Amino acid sequence: xARGRAPGYEDQRVLILDRAALLxxxxxxxxxxxxxxxxxxxxxxxxxxxxFRDKRSLLFHITHDNVARLRAIVAEVAARELAPEACxxxxxxxxxxAYAGAQAAHRVLTEDVRxxxxxxxxxxLQTEREIVAxxxxxxxxVRPDLGTMALGKPxxxxxxxxxxxxxxxxxxxxxxxxxxxxxxxxxxxxxxxHAVRPPPARAAPRGGRRATGSAATGNMAPSxxxxxxxR
Amino acid sequence: xARGRAPGYEDQRVLILDRAALLxxxxxxxxxxxxxxxxxxxxxxxxxxxxFRDKRSLLFHITHDNVARLRAIVAEVAARELAPEACxxxxxxxxxxAYAGAQAAHRVLTEDVRxxxxxxxxxxLQTEREIVAxxxxxxxxVRPDLGTMALGKPxxxxxxxxxxxxxxxxxxxxxxxxxxxxxxxxxxxxxxxHAVRPPPARAAPRGGRRATGSAATGNMAPSxxxxxxxR
DNA sequence: CCTACCGATCGGTAGG
DNA sequence: CCTACCGATCGGTAGG
Numbered sequence: 208x209a210r211g212r213a214p215g216y217e218d219q220r221v222l223i224l225d226r227a228a229l230l231x232x233x234x235x236x237x238x239x240x241x242x243x244x245x246x247x248x249x250x251x252x253x254x255x256x257x258x259f260r261d262k263r264s265l266l267f268h269i270t271h272d273n274v275a276r277l278r279a280i281v282a283e284v285a286a287r288e289l290a291p292e293a294c295x296x297x298x299x300x301x302x303x304x305a306y307a308g309a310q311a312a313h314r315v316l317t318e319d320v321r322x323x324x325x326x327x328x329x330x331x332l333q334t335e336r337e338i339v340a341x342x343x344x345x346x347x348x349v350r351p352d353l354g355t356m357a358l359g360k361p362x363x364x365x366x367x368x369x370x371x372x373x374x375x376x377x378x379x380x381x382x383x384x385x386x387x388x389x390x391x392x393x394x395x396x397x398x399x400x401h402a403v404r405p406p407p408a409r410a411a412p413r414g415g416r417r418a419t420g421s422a423a424t425g426n427m428a429p430s431x432x433x434x435x436x437x438r
Numbered sequence: 439x440a441r442g443r444a445p446g447y448e449d450q451r452v453l454i455l456d457r458a459a460l461l462x463x464x465x466x467x468x469x470x471x472x473x474x475x476x477x478x479x480x481x482x483x484x485x486x487x488x489x490f491r492d493k494r495s496l497l498f499h500i501t502h503d504n505v506a507r508l509r510a511i512v513a514e515v516a517a518r519e520l521a522p523e524a525c526x527x528x529x530x531x532x533x534x535x536a537y538a539g540a541q542a543a544h545r546v547l548t549e550d551v552r553x554x555x556x557x558x559x560x561x562x563l564q565t566e567r568e569i570v571a572x573x574x575x576x577x578x579x580v581r582p583d584l585g586t587m588a589l590g591k592p593x594x595x596x597x598x599x600x601x602x603x604x605x606x607x608x609x610x611x612x613x614x615x616x617x618x619x620x621x622x623x624x625x626x627x628x629x630x631x632h633a634v635r636p637p638p639a640r641a642a643p644r645g646g647r648r649a650t651g652s653a654a655t656g657n658m659a660p661s662x663x664x665x666x667x668x669r
Numbered sequence: 670c671c672t673a674c675c676g677a678t679c680g681g682t683a684g685g
Numbered sequence: 686c687c688t689a690c691c692g693a694t695c696g697g698t699a700g701g
Contacts, residue, residue, distance in 0.1 A: 237468040238553070241700060252701085254670055262700065317606075318549050321466070358622070361607075361614055365626060368603025369596045375548075376595045383592060387637045391589070395596060398633020399626035406618045472680060484682080485690055493680065 220258050223248050224272070225311075227265045232311035236266055236319035267327045270320050273312040274334040280305055281341035291348035292397055298345055299393040302370055307385035310374045317371050339363050349400050356405055366396050451489050454479050455503070456542075458496045463542035467497055467550035498558045501551050504543040505565040511536055512572035522579035523628055529576055530624040533601055538616035541605045548602050570594050580631050587636055597627050 226247040230239045241262055245255040259265050280301045289297060306313050320331055342363035347354025353362065369392055377388065457478040461470045472493055476486040490496050511532045520528060537544050551562055573594035578585020584593065600623055608619065 235466070235468055235552070237466055240698085251671060253672090256701075257670080322469070358614075361619065361622070362626070364603065364607045365600045365623065368600040368606075370599070372595065372599025372602055375599075376592075383589075383637075388592065391592070391634055391637060392596065394634040395593070395627070395630035397630075399628075399630025402629020402632075403622055403625040406614070406622060471678080473678095482691060483680090484692085487681070488689065 216258075220268075223250075223255065223258055224265065224268055228269045228309075228311040228315055231266070231269065231319060232314040236262075236315065236322050263322075263324060263327070266315070266319060267323055267331075269312050270316045270323070270331045271327075271334070273309060273316050274331055274338065276309070277302065277305060277338050278334050278341075281338050285341060285344070291345070295345045295349055295397055295400075296390075296393040298342060299366070299370075299396065300389045303373070303385055303389040303392060306370060306374055313371070313374055339367065342366060346400065349397065350403065353400075353403060353405060358403075358405070362400065362403070366392075369396070447489075454481075454486065454489055455496065455499055459500045459540075459542040459546055462497070462500065462550060463545040467493075467546065467553050494553075494555060494558070497546070497550060498554055498562075500543050501547045501554070501562045502558075502565070504540060504547050505562055505569065507540070508533065508536060508569050509565050509572075512569050516572055516575070522576070526576045526580055526628055526631075527621075527624040529573060530597070530601075530627065531620045534604070534616055534620040534623065537601060537605055544602070544605055570598065573597060577631065580628065581634065584631075584634060584636060589634075589636070593631065593634070597623075600627070 223244070227239075227244045230243055230247055233239075234243075241255060242252055244265070245252040248255065259268075281298065284294060284298050284301060287294075287297070316331075320328060323331065339360055340363075343354070343359030346359045346362045346366075353359060373388065373392075377383070377385070454475070458470075458475045461474055461478055464470075465474075472483055472486060475496065476483040479486065490499075512529065515525060515529050515532060518525075518528070547562075551559060554562065570591055571594075574585070574590030577590045577593045577597075584590060604619065604623075608614070608616070
């Protein structure tokens with residue numbers, strides 16, 4: 208397979224990234240060897256190293272291309288200046304579609320970005336933050352009160368959670384496909400958004416800090432959880 | 439640390455699992471060495487191996503204890519026979535609390551269960567399915583029509599996605615803590631549930647299969663995604 | 670584009 | 686004879 212005509216340099220790189228993403232998604236980045244990647248591409252390991260400097264650069268390109276695509280989607284939808292609810296629904300539809308088309312890359316993004324060295328990882332995470340910020344703006348469009356309370360980002364993250372988790376359990380061959388689930392997710396999220404009651408400013412029953420005003424400022428750090436850093 | 443009095447065998451095991459879960463969550467199962475686990479426990483590697491046969495058995499116990507706890511929670515809440523909405527809300531509250539108390543173990547569960555050998559992995563996945571089934575029943579309690587269409591499990595998985603994803607971005611020291619976010623998640627999900635419109639029976643505009651009746655049967659396979667198996 | 674290797678480190682176990 | 690542990694090192698394989 209993939210052995211027909213000699214592909215151009217760039218085509219070869221795309222093919223390698225695609226196969227590598229599949230392997231990383233299946234076995235995890237750390238447990239996948241460069242030998243396996245080479246074999247999956249029908250290349251020798253030395254040839255593989257001709258196209259990519261090292262294993263990390265495969266990981267960086269897979270994750271970076273992916274977040275760049277998502278960011279572009281968010282920007283496109285925002286540029287259309289739809290009505291608030293329509294905007295959010297369109298965002299859900301487009302994001303779900305993007306996931307459907309790049310399941311492997313998405314899994315790699317959510318699970319293996321931590322194995323990038325700090326500078327590269329930071330670039331990917333920065334793009335992620337921009338995506339979340341875009342979704343948060345759409346949320347604030349539907350519920351300005353929650354947006355003012357800085358709940359836009361946490362709510363955006365909850366939406367992200369639903370979508371990110373989908374590729375864990377959805378089977379493309381299942382009866383419920385991505386086109387069918389997207390409206391369900393949109394109904395659930397947009398409908399639910401109207402039902403969200405703002406949490407009370409943090410009461411301090413036993414010596415807790417007073418709320419400093421907004422409800423969730425500084426509470427966001429996508430993919431940099433309290434579990435600590437790596438490496 | 440943890441060197442004071444000689445702990446009992448069982449206490450030592452619990453301590454090891456706790457430290458191992460933290461390391462696995464931070465660095466990933468594969469990238470964590472038994473030397474690191476031993477060091478984090480203040481033990482020699484040989485002593486670590488006295489308590490656990492091998493690295494996999496650490497992973498098994500971390501993940502299995504965790505799903506067992508979640509299953510127990512689902513069973514407890516179900517046994518109280520609350521009104522449908524109250525039941526779902528209580529489920530959300532209890533699950534979020536469980537996550538808050540075992541962040542590391544939860545991350546290991548969601549990301550590293552695939553590194554278990556098939557028999558152990560299957561035990562964990564089976565318990566996961568029981569948890570999802572329990573949540574699906576609660577969903578069907580609120581929206582019997584969706585339950586009949588076999589949308590209960592997909593919706594349960596969307597809820598799972600929100601909660602699973604939370605520990606990726608929430609900071610325990612943030613202003614919005616677990617107690618504050620749980621009601622937001624409950625509002626969002628329960629409120630959203632009322633807004634979900636059943637997807638139409640799969641139309642077949644260009645030669646697609648006809649829907650065989652219910653909307654999503656056989657579409658669930660938690661953690662066994664279409665990306666393939668490992669190993 | 671390949672074979673042949675390297676420094677290092679892996680999970681697991683030896684003798685005492 | 687047991688358990689609870691130690692310092693040292695095994696055979697294999699990783700990324701490069």
